Amino acid sequence: xxxxxEIICTGDEVLTGKIVNTNFSYMSQKLEDVGLSVQWETxxxxxxxxxxxxxxxxxxxxxxxxxxxxxGPTVDDLSQDVAAQAAGVALVLNxxxxxxxxxxxxxxxxxxxxxNQKQAMLPATAELIxxxxxxxxxxxxxxxxxxxxxxxxxxxxxxxxxEAEIIPRxxxxxxxxxxxxxxxFHSYGxxxxxxxxxxxGVEELVPDGGVxxxxxxxxxxxxxxxTVRGTDMEDVRRKLAPVEREVRKRLxxxxxSEDDATLEGIVLGELASxxxxxxxxxxxxxxxxxxxxxxxxxxxxxxxxxxxxxDLGEVCAAVGLDGAGGAGELTRETAEAVARAARRQTGATHxxxxxxxxxxxxxxxxxxxxxxxxxxxxxxAASRRSRILGGREWVRLGAVEMGLDCxxxxxxxxxxxxxxxxxxx
Amino acid sequence: xxxxxEIICTGDEVLTGKIVNTNFSYMSQKLEDVGLSVQWETxxxxxxxxxxxxxxxxxxxxxxxxxxxxxGPTVDDLSQDVAAQAAGVALVLNxxxxxxxxxxxxxxxxxxxxxNQKQAMLPATAELIxxxxxxxxxxxxxxxxxxxxxxxxxxxxxxxxxEAEIIPRxxxxxxxxxxxxxxxFHSYGxxxxxxxxxxxGVEELVPDGGVxxxxxxxxxxxxxxxTVRGTDMEDVRRKLAPVEREVRKRLxxxxxSEDDATLEGIVLGELASxxxxxxxxxxxxxxxxxxxxxxxxxxxxxxxxxxxxxDLGEVCAAVGLDGAGGAGELTRETAEAVARAARRQTGATHxxxxxxxxxxxxxxxxxxxxxxxxxxxxxxAASRRSRILGGREWVRLGAVEMGLDCxxxxxxxxxxxxxxxxxxx
Numbered sequence: 001x002x003x004x005x006e007i008i009c010t011g012d013e014v015l016t017g018k019i020v021n022t023n024f025s026y027m028s029q030k031l032e033d034v035g036l037s038v039q040w041e042t043x044x045x046x047x048x049x050x051x052x053x054x055x056x057x058x059x060x061x062x063x064x065x066x067x068x069x070x071x072g073p074t075v076d077d078l079s080q081d082v083a084a085q086a087a088g089v090a091l092v093l094n095x096x097x098x099x100x101x102x103x104x105x106x107x108x109x110x111x112x113x114x115x116n117q118k119q120a121m122l123p124a125t126a127e128l129i130x131x132x133x134x135x136x137x138x139x140x141x142x143x144x145x146x147x148x149x150x151x152x153x154x155x156x157x158x159x160x161x162x163e164a165e166i167i168p169r170x171x172x173x174x175x176x177x178x179x180x181x182x183x184x185f186h187s188y189g190x191x192x193x194x195x196x197x198x199x200x201g202v203e204e205l206v207p208d209g210g211v212x213x214x215x216x217x218x219x220x221x222x223x224x225x226x227t228v229r230g231t232d233m234e235d236v237r238r239k240l241a242p243v244e245r246e247v248r249k250r251l252x253x254x255x256x257s258e259d260d261a262t263l264e265g266i267v268l269g270e271l272a273s274x275x276x277x278x279x280x281x282x283x284x285x286x287x288x289x290x291x292x293x294x295x296x297x298x299x300x301x302x303x304x305x306x307x308x309x310x311d312l313g314e315v316c317a318a319v320g321l322d323g324a325g326g327a328g329e330l331t332r333e334t335a336e337a338v339a340r341a342a343r344r345q346t347g348a349t350h351x352x353x354x355x356x357x358x359x360x361x362x363x364x365x366x367x368x369x370x371x372x373x374x375x376x377x378x379x380x381a382a383s384r385r386s387r388i389l390g391g392r393e394w395v396r397l398g399a400v401e402m403g404l405d406c407x408x409x410x411x412x413x414x415x416x417x418x419x420x421x422x423x424x425x
Numbered sequence: 426x427x428x429x430x431e432i433i434c435t436g437d438e439v440l441t442g443k444i445v446n447t448n449f450s451y452m453s454q455k456l457e458d459v460g461l462s463v464q465w466e467t468x469x470x471x472x473x474x475x476x477x478x479x480x481x482x483x484x485x486x487x488x489x490x491x492x493x494x495x496x497g498p499t500v501d502d503l504s505q506d507v508a509a510q511a512a513g514v515a516l517v518l519n520x521x522x523x524x525x526x527x528x529x530x531x532x533x534x535x536x537x538x539x540x541n542q543k544q545a546m547l548p549a550t551a552e553l554i555x556x557x558x559x560x561x562x563x564x565x566x567x568x569x570x571x572x573x574x575x576x577x578x579x580x581x582x583x584x585x586x587x588e589a590e591i592i593p594r595x596x597x598x599x600x601x602x603x604x605x606x607x608x609x610f611h612s613y614g615x616x617x618x619x620x621x622x623x624x625x626g627v628e629e630l631v632p633d634g635g636v637x638x639x640x641x642x643x644x645x646x647x648x649x650x651x652t653v654r655g656t657d658m659e660d661v662r663r664k665l666a667p668v669e670r671e672v673r674k675r676l677x678x679x680x681x682s683e684d685d686a687t688l689e690g691i692v693l694g695e696l697a698s699x700x701x702x703x704x705x706x707x708x709x710x711x712x713x714x715x716x717x718x719x720x721x722x723x724x725x726x727x728x729x730x731x732x733x734x735x736d737l738g739e740v741c742a743a744v745g746l747d748g749a750g751g752a753g754e755l756t757r758e759t760a761e762a763v764a765r766a767a768r769r770q771t772g773a774t775h776x777x778x779x780x781x782x783x784x785x786x787x788x789x790x791x792x793x794x795x796x797x798x799x800x801x802x803x804x805x806a807a808s809r810r811s812r813i814l815g816g817r818e819w820v821r822l823g824a825v826e827m828g829l830d831c832x833x834x835x836x837x838x839x840x841x842x843x844x845x846x847x848x849x850x
Binding site for chain 1: 441449451453464466467475479482705709710716720725735739743788821
């Protein structure tokens with residue numbers, strides 16, 4: 001029987017919808033990634049009675065409960081107080097944390113305001129959980145039959161505490177094998193069910209069930225996740241090796257990056273490593289392609305120039321092509337001519353042109369766009385033509401990704417054209 | 426005593442964090458906007474036992490419960506079935522909805538797949554709630570002491586059903602005055618506490634408490650909301666008039682749009698109405714300003730050209746300015762020269778240049794950027810210089826908004842420079 005985990009999110013801003021509850025989706029995904037699952041989530045406001053009832057109910061049902069928020073210095077931060085009440089113990093001053101907070105303010109040349117002392121008042125039975133980057137300490141204690149873990153609402157403090165302190169405690173409590181690794185592959189162009197079919201059976205390459213396959217789709221990209229569990233990291237690496245080899249083989253050119261690497265980061269890295277420079281020409285994507293790359297650290301040495309225009313004639317005029325190139329009609333040849341001219345004009349080693357002919361009429365889910373894109377260097381030009389159906393934003397997002405991914409393929413010596421699932425004949 | 430409302434969100438994709446629960450924040454905000462409040466939210470997966478327990482608990486505590494999701498045609502869509510069980514009634518085929526679904530498929534020249542029939546199986550005591558744009562009907566029934574409202578998980582179907590069908594039923598049940606209106610003002614440059622202070626007392630302009638003030642901050646913009654309640658819409662209009670006049674007076678030039686209008690839409694409208702055209706030059710914002718405007722419907726007639734470069738020398742070269750203009754040093758005068766040259770070069774009536782000098786070093790929360798922006802026409806140039814502290818993304822987002830808002834101010838005949846709260850000396 002697996003461990004039952006619940007999450008309780010607190011705070012009026014979350015309950016009233018003023019802020020979207022990304023802390024919850026983050027926590028739940030992180031737990032899934034290590035093979036743990038959340039069974040129930042509750043959101044309540046900064047209200048003593050609701051908090052107490054939520055703690056009691058979860059304490060009756062769950063083995064472990066993560067509570068998020070309510071650890072701040074103001075009067076509407078009630079988590080410590082209600083936790084003590086639910087556990088039937090007193091609140092006591094934690095001298096260790098008080099000292100840490102005073103030090104925190106001293107290092108910033110500030111005096112600790114008196115109301116921050118409240119953040120060092122913990123239930124008598126609480127185990128302190130470190131927060132190295134904020135004044136809200138975490139803590140753990142038992143309420144009912146469950147172990148409760150209290151975490152700060154500030155996202156970066158939560159993230160650090162969950163990953164460094166709470167997940168290891170949950171894994172120890174779960175009895176699952178302690179060594180775990182999450183391997184991620186990012187792809188563009190294949191839908192989730194297609195990738196699922198392509199990867200059928202890869203989990204079975206490791207006979208003991210230590211590898212679990214999962215997906216997270218965020219159009220236009222898809223994330224393929226392998227969770228690998230073992231007795232130690234050496235065991236994990238041994239299990240992962242044949243599976244990741246197989247995933248790379250089956251998804252092939254469609255893998256655009258792995259783990260924390262991004263498509264735009266890969267493109268920038270490929271260009272930087274050959275001391276190359278890039279200019280971009282866009283129409284309906286309207287600057288969204290440049291906006292993915294040109295602001296990144298290091299891009300100031302690579303990104304040469306971006307040009308945006310909605311009219312193909314204006315594009316041609318801007319890069320110094322006269323109408324003879326066939327302005328007015330959008331073809332692969334036009335895209336190649338534009339990319340070549342933009343490269344020449346700006347002196348960049350590489351140019352990417354993504355030109356779009358959007359269907360006429362009002363926005364609708366079966367609107368479409370024809371995309372002609374080209375990549376030019378001093379030696380050659382590569383291009384593709386695609387048609388995407390699905391509303392203005394869908395076409396626009398798809399074209400941004402297609403442009404960057406084709407550039408990635410070109411720079412990695414892969415074919416710029418391979419049929420994708422989002423494409424219509 | 427106000428009505429107690431709970432929301433139950435269902436589905437493995439939400440519970441595991443694969444998708445962020447924006448349906449919940451949307452529903453909660455919509456209810457807040459009409460003066461209703463959610464007291465408790467529960468998320469459970471596609472699991473019969475959890476759903477039943479969640480329905481029972483909410484049925485013991487609440488007056489009204491909105492359940493979202495689980496109305497689809499597949500086996501893991503359990504809401505009707507578990508609702509019937511919780512209410513202690515049978516599931517029966519609703520002939521009316523079956524006919525509507527068959528018609529739905531007929532109009533799309535398709536035959537209804539057999540498993541869709543499941544969507545017309547409703548608890549015997551259920552009141553059908555119309556879904557004019559999908560095959561999942563909503564329904565209402567009593568479980569315990571609460572009225573339950575079941576809604577589809579598809580966001581646009583949920584939105585339509587909540588606004589057209591469920592909110593009116595909740596308002597009738599609440600006994601609140603039935604006529605209600607939400608008036609919204611969008612501003613840039615003033616923080617929430619500043620606007621709160623500026624608007625102190627505006628609610629009291631209507632003595633009966635029929636006007637409620639609220640905020641929603643999403644940097645860089647702030648939304649100021651007035652919820653007005655009355656006996657009928659005439660009464661609401663009468664109450665709103667003096668308050669909205671006062672809000673416009675106190676926030677003045679900082680109001681960039683009202684209700685559903687957006688900053689980029691206002692800018693586009695101002696330009697289109699005078700048959701004007703726009704070119705944009707950007708550096709660290711990297712195309713993000715153009716990407717806000719140039720893709721909009723109608724922008725193809727207004728947007729002339731966008732230029733992105735990270736290097737000021739490259740910007741000057743691209744617009745045909747030689748180094749004599751002072752390239753290398755970023756000043757208001759440089760921004761004006763760039764805007765003038767870009768306007769001339771592209772033949773647009775208006776040009777906006779937003780040039781940024783980003784502090785050196787790694788990203789950190791006290792990084793800063795110096796922004797020089799200018800707007801040029803054939804007759805004149807207006808400009809401002811500002812310094813924003815707060816990390817790469819904060820500076821970038823702030824500069825995008827500042828550029829568009831200054832253009833809005835210019836086009837509306839307002840001063841381009843007014844000190845904002847995000848600015849540092």
